[in-house]
Amino acid sequence: MDLMGDIGAADQLISAREENKLIKAKVIEQIEMIKDLRLTNAQLQAEVDMYRKDAALPSFSNLALGAKNIDTDTDADADMDHDQTTPVHDFVSSGDGTYPTDPAVTLPNAHGISNPLCCALDRSDALIGTGGADSYVSIMSWGSALAPGDDASINTVQRAARVHCTAPVICISFSTEQDIVAAGCMDGSVHLIGYKLVFGKVKAWALNIVRGDKIKCTKYVKSLAFAPKSGLLASASADGTVQITRITLLVDNDNDDDDDDDDMEGGAESLFKNASVEMVNSLHLGGAVETVCFVNEGDILCLYERETSYLSYFDLKNNFKMTKHSVNGCKFKLSCCRFIMHWLLYLSVPILTFSTIPLLLFTLVSAVTGGFDSHVSFAIMDLALSPNGKYLCAATDNSRNIIIEVGTSNIIRDLYGHKNDGFSQPRVAWSSSGKYIYGNTQEDNSMCVWDIASTKIVKMLKAHKGQLRDIFSSNKTDTVVTSSYDKTIKVWLNEM
Secondary structure (H helix, E strand, C coil): CCHHHHHHHHHHHHHHHHHHHHHHHHHHHHHHHHHHHHHHHHHHHHHHHHHHHHCCCCCCCHHHHCCCCCCCCCCHHHHHHHHHCCCHHHHCCCCCCCCCCEEEEEEECCCCCCCEEEEEECCCCCEEEEEECCCEEEEEEHHHHHCCCCCHHHHHHHCCEEEECCCCEEEEEECCCCCEEEEEECCCEEEEEEEEEECCEEEEEECEEEECCCEECCCCEEEEEECCCCCEEEEEECCCEEEEEEEEEECCCCCCCCCHHHHHCCHHHHHCCEEEEEEEEEEECCCCEEEEEEEHHHCEEEEEECCCCEEEEEEHHHCCEEEEEECCCCHHHHHHHHHHHHHHHHHCCCCCCCCHHHHHHHHHHHHHHCHHHCCCCCCEEEEEECCCCCEEEEEECCCCEEEEECCCCCEEEEECCCCCCCCCCCCEEECCCCCEEEEECCCCCCEEEEECCCCEEEEEECCCCCCEEEEEECCCCCCEEEEECCCEEEEEECCC
16 A cells, blocks of 8 residues: 555645635636726726817817718708707706616516517507517517416416517517517518407407518518608618518408407407508618617618618608718817827827828828728617607617717717627617616626716616516606516516
8 A cells, every 4th residue: 555655646636626726716816807907998988988079179160179970961061050059968967866677577488488589568568579589479468467466477478469470580669650560580571460459468460461562681680660650660681771661551351250259349450450561662781780760750760780880861751861970979070189199199209200200191191081980899789769869879789888969970978887799789778768778788687777967877787587688668658678588578667
């Protein structure tokens, strides 16, 4: 028996264990350091944006200081006058602290063992529509889950109306005028579904397209938006197309279904089983269209095309005339600031060499032409219009949410403090007061609440046990809906 050998092996094992403990402690220390560095980086980014906005010299003209867009058809004097009256004062005062923080309803397994991928409220805020990886659209009357009893939420899910689609549903949108919900799928199809609520029971059905053609893209549908008051639906796809169609419900006078008598309990609405789809226009962009929304009461379509540094606006009242507004903020002002910084940097060199002079000249030319503003380090993944229609909140894949004045390049506020990158699904929504922004973060399963005026996160709501996939808020009531990879849907209300 080699006693000394056994003792030596035991010593090595003990030493290895102690070394592992030290390594684990070092790893934990490094993780905490990384978190601190991320927070510091976000704070520095916010400071840089602040310095950019304040760096203009008093002697510059209003043209140099103004927030210029990159339109080719916009009158400079009109823009200059507009910038002088930019309504930044809308976010001078913080909110009064009223926003939903209570997860009043939790709806489990709305799509069985599959994950819910999107959610939305109908125009009455009484119904929730969700799309799932199981290729179904589910419509529920969420108020019934508030009834007494432990099974109220389960019963609500079981009574949901479900309509099958041809592929997983990744975006959903309710019409603001008709009982229609549109579902965008991974196979590029857009399904139109009719629904109604009769005596507390939800009924839903796939609409028959009897006039026009079904909406179909060559790649998956990334975003859907109904325009208010016109019946227009915008469908944006990864293939770079945006189809604008007018959807109209049609009365089915020849409805001989077995459940006619039961349907008639719902009145005339029960007869709307058919629909017409009129193609209004088809836009063809160079890159994937990540998100679309209607602004100016539905007269203008706004979208973001991947790999671009601007938002594109299409005027529906003017033959879809296109204008572009930079998401880099005040282009000329930032370019001048860049030139000044480079100029000061080169002044610190005692002698301007032949190698630095061309670079200095290039910097000057880039500043004047705005060459540095043709690129951004992020993509806008979601656009949400404020309740008053004046502002957009843009959720990016670079841990930054941006408040932008509609139809301009004016960046009103930058919101930091969360984590979202190219592998995440950034989503944002407004409070009904227009003073707060809700957003997800990929670091944990929380929902962030920003006070827009101060740009600070005022609440981190422990929302789900899995990653947040979608957020939707009502413009009329303080109601927020979230869907998550923990297979639940939650409805958030103000605390009683």
